[in-house]
Amino acid sequence: xxxxxxxxxxxxxxxxxxxxxxxxxxxxxxxxxxxxxxxxxxxxxxxxxxxxxxxxxxxxxxxxxxxxxxxxxxxxxxxxxxxxxxxxxxxxxxxxxxxxxxxxxxxxxxxxxxxxxxxxxxxxxxxxxxxxxxxxxxxxxxxxxxxxxxxxxxxxxxxxxxxxxxxxxxxxxxxxxxxxxxxxxxxxxxxxxxxxxxxxxxxxxxxxxxxxxxxxxxxxxxxxxxxxxxxxxxxxxxxxxxxxxxxxxxxxxxxxxxxxxxxxxxxxxxxxxxxxxxxxxxxxxxxxxxxxxxxxxxxxxxxxxxxxxxxxxxxxxxxxxxxxxxx
Amino acid sequence: xxxxxxxxxxxxxxxxxxxxxxxxxxxxxxxxxxxxxxxxxxxxxxxxxxxxxxxxxxxxxxxxxxxxxxxxxxxxxxxxxxxxxxxxxxxxxxxxxxxxxxxxxxxxxxxxxxxxxxxxxxxxxxxxxxxxxxxxxxxxxxxxxxxxxxxxxxxxxxxxxxxxxxxxxxxxxxxxxxxxxxxxxxxxxxxxxxxxxxxxxxxxxxxxxxxxxxxxxxxxxxxxxxxxxxxxxxxxxxxxxxxxxxxxxxxxxxxxxxxxxxxxxxxxxxx
Numbered sequence: 001x002x003x004x005x006x007x008x009x010x011x012x013x014x015x016x017x018x019x020x021x022x023x024x025x026x027x028x029x030x031x032x033x034x035x036x037x038x039x040x041x042x043x044x045x046x047x048x049x050x051x052x053x054x055x056x057x058x059x060x061x062x063x064x065x066x067x068x069x070x071x072x073x074x075x076x077x078x079x080x081x082x083x084x085x086x087x088x089x090x091x092x093x094x095x096x097x098x099x100x101x102x103x104x105x106x107x108x109x110x111x112x113x114x115x116x117x118x119x120x121x122x123x124x125x126x127x128x129x130x131x132x133x134x135x136x137x138x139x140x141x142x143x144x145x146x147x148x149x150x151x152x153x154x155x156x157x158x159x160x161x162x163x164x165x166x167x168x169x170x171x172x173x174x175x176x177x178x179x180x181x182x183x184x185x186x187x188x189x190x191x192x193x194x195x196x197x198x199x200x201x202x203x204x205x206x207x208x209x210x211x212x213x214x215x216x217x218x219x220x221x222x223x224x225x226x227x228x229x230x231x232x233x234x235x236x237x238x239x240x241x242x243x244x245x246x247x248x249x250x251x252x253x254x255x256x257x258x259x260x261x262x263x264x265x266x267x268x269x270x271x272x273x274x275x276x277x278x279x280x281x282x283x284x285x286x287x288x289x290x291x292x293x294x295x296x297x298x299x300x301x302x303x304x305x306x307x308x309x310x311x312x313x314x315x316x317x318x319x320x321x322x323x324x325x326x327x
Numbered sequence: 328x329x330x331x332x333x334x335x336x337x338x339x340x341x342x343x344x345x346x347x348x349x350x351x352x353x354x355x356x357x358x359x360x361x362x363x364x365x366x367x368x369x370x371x372x373x374x375x376x377x378x379x380x381x382x383x384x385x386x387x388x389x390x391x392x393x394x395x396x397x398x399x400x401x402x403x404x405x406x407x408x409x410x411x412x413x414x415x416x417x418x419x420x421x422x423x424x425x426x427x428x429x430x431x432x433x434x435x436x437x438x439x440x441x442x443x444x445x446x447x448x449x450x451x452x453x454x455x456x457x458x459x460x461x462x463x464x465x466x467x468x469x470x471x472x473x474x475x476x477x478x479x480x481x482x483x484x485x486x487x488x489x490x491x492x493x494x495x496x497x498x499x500x501x502x503x504x505x506x507x508x509x510x511x512x513x514x515x516x517x518x519x520x521x522x523x524x525x526x527x528x529x530x531x532x533x534x535x536x537x538x539x540x541x542x543x544x545x546x547x548x549x550x551x552x553x554x555x556x557x558x559x560x561x562x563x564x565x566x567x568x569x570x571x572x573x574x575x576x577x578x579x580x581x582x583x584x585x586x587x588x589x590x591x592x593x594x595x596x597x598x
Contacts (some may be wrong), residue, residue, distance in 0.1 A: 017431060018438045025444075029451040154331070156583075161578040163527055165534045166570035169554040174567065177559050184556055264440035268531055272554065283535055287450040299447045307438050316465070 016151075017134045025294040027088045031064050033292060040290045041101045058101065058293070059087050088296075097297040100244055102289055109298040110281060115301070116187060117187060118277030121269065122262040124193050126255060132205040136188035137212025138239060144217055152209065159206025168199040168272035185274035192273075198292055200269040204258050211254055215247035222246075251316070256313020260306035267302075332586020338579040346392040357390045357544050366562040378549070378565040379558050387544035388572050393507050394545045395526045397577060398456070402463045402525040403518050409464070410471025411514065415502055417472065418479030429476060438470040440557035445528060450536045459538045463528055467521060474517050478510035485509075512591040519584035523577045546573045 017072065030037070039055045046054075055061040063079035066086075091098060097107040140152040175195060176184035183192050219225065220243060228238045267279030274280065278298050288296035345352055354374065361381035365552040369376045375384040417428035482488060483506065491501050532538035533547030541548050546569040552558070553565035 014434050014438070018435050021435050026447065029447060032451050034453055145485070155583065157331070158574075158578060161523070161581050162574050163530065163577065165531065165550055165554075166574055169550065169559065169566045169571065172556075173559050173563050177556065177563075252397075260440060262444045267443070268447065268535065271535060282446070283452075283537075287446075287537065292451070295447070295450050297441060301441060302443055306440050308441075309551065310438060 011311060011314070015307060016072075018307050019304060022118075022300060022307075023089065023092065024085075026299050027085050028065075030292050031298060036259060037101065037290070037292055054101075059084060062087065078093065092183065092300075097300070098293045100285075101291045102285075103291055107293050110285070110294065111297050111301050112283045114276060114278050117275060118263065118266050118270070118279065120279055121193065121196055121200060121266055121275055122259060124197035125199075125204065125262050125266075125269075128197045128201035129205035129208050129258075130255070133208030133212055134244070137206075137209045138216055138244070140209065140213040141216030141220070149213070152213075155207045156206040159209075160203055162202065162266050164199050164203070167202050168195070168269060171195045171199060172272075177252060185272075187274075187276055190281065196269050196273040196275050199272065200262055200265055203265075204262065207258070208251060208254065211251050212247065215250055215270075216243055219243045219247045252314055253317040254317065257310055259313070260309045263302055263306050264311070329586050330591065332590070335579040335586065336584035338566055338575060339583065342392055342576060342579070344394065345389055346396045349389050349393055353383075353386035353389045355386045357382070357386050358542060359383075366558070366565075368562070369564060372559040375568045376552060376562060376564045378562065379555075380397055383567050384549075384565055387549060388546070388568050390544040391546040391549065391569060391572065392576075394456070394539060395529060395573075398460055398463070398529040398574050399522040399525040399580075401460050402467055403521045405460075406464045406467030406521070407471050407514070410473075411475045413468070413506075414472035414475025414477075415479055415506070418476035419483065419498070419502055419506070425476075427471060433469055433473050436466065439464040442528060442531060445532060446535070446537060449532060454537050454540060456539050456543075459529060459532055463533075467525070468555065470521065471514065475510055477539065478513060479506055482506045482509045482585055512587075516584050516588045516591065519580050519587060523580035526573070526580065527577050541597035546570075 031042075035087060036051075038051045042050055042054060052061070063081055064085065065079065065081045066081075067076055067078050072234075088098075095108065097111070099106055100110065136152055136156075140149045143149045172184045172195065177184045182195055186192055216239070225238060225243060228242050229235075233241075263278075266275075266277060267282060269275065270277045270279035271283055278301065282295060282298035282302070285291055286298055329549050347542075359382060359558070361377070364381040365379060367373050367381075369378040373383050373385065375388065378384055378387075413428055417425040444466050445459075445462040449458055449466065452458045452462070453494050479502075488501060491505050496505075529538055529545065530550070531545035533545040534551045536551065539545040539548060541552070549569035550566060553562070553569070558565055
């Protein structure tokens, strides 16, 4: 029991460290922006008053960090607690992420309006991957070493290596341009999620197929399988009721860990299909328009979601399989 | 080594030759637009056809190999070197270096999506080839550090290392002549997979418009330019050519990495 509590405490500590690093990163990186965000937004023609007003409004006139260095001020200067780094922390802890540099809308609102679409896409991709991977993995594992297995293994490797920005346009070409069955982009009816989900889930399904395969092979060698077969169960029951139940434990972990990867990968998929999620907000409204408040918010939210998904999976995994708790 | 790894090796060798001799292999000027020759299908004049502005796709794919390999080689070399040194120091000396490296840095980096970090850095620093390489190095070195640290911890306890120490060998001698050669194998595997990752990341960021700026024939840029509906309808090959180039390159490095891992670690050999 003491062991377990220590373990959870250690995990929470790492979690806090990671979140602290991410927040620090997005606040420090914005200082590296070449030039001044104010002139980038307002343009070269802006009057000094306009620039000053903009900087004051977004808190850019305050010192960047606890201390600053400049030759004029005679070296290192202590700025105290009134600095942008502390400001950003204070905002976040109050559920605020500042306002968009361009549209003046609260970044939190922008993110909340897009969050659902990204989660929807990631979950759909996860489902696609599972639906494809489990049967294929079982077939490959049952036929270990023969032509079916080898073919599936190569297909899986190819699938892992195909990036989403190759799969996506290919699917658009086949299903939207050539066959004309589905919309090439956007988020309208239920059918518009099919292509993005396939795109985002394809690499994962290939990875999962390999995992399910090796899991099935490993479990098929266990004693309980021999027992189940000996008592006359059909091969189907043996595989789907006994082998899969045990074999899916490592797969569950991968799934959880991959949910995070999907969230990050969704950035590209959303861009391909114009899917109005966090990734599109980050790239189109944030990066391309140099609206750094949006960039900060999106990076922060995507990372934190990723980190929580991973930690949660890890805990579920430990709970599912007591053998790993000790080590 | 298995057949797939051999395929990988051959393809990579071919790719290196193409990149080296690109000016002799390319049939057209990579930047030359020709509005009278837009969306042409593959022919004897344009082996892979032309794109939306009439540029020769074959020549652009050939020159694209240079960008991909350059990013891959620089990223793997720099992040590999940094990672090996940090990992070796952390594993060999332990103490506070190890506590920072393995307790904090590795944990934090592994808990964070690499692509997002690269995107965030490029977003703030601005797009460009060198900034992209810098971003990929910053996320890349941790993998090597982890592998190296693990190997050092393992090899450090071997008898021959103890013997060398007993004979009075200095730390750097033990590290470089005794430990490093024993850690090379997993590092080579990591480097091969790292090449695949770097090529993929470069293409991803360029595709998003955050990597190499557009007129350059980066495969990611070519894909981005060819994916609009008008081009897809009239010239799907403009998207297929760079897509296949990226896929084959990534596949080749992955095959090689997987093959090497099996080859170098007989326990993992399947048959």
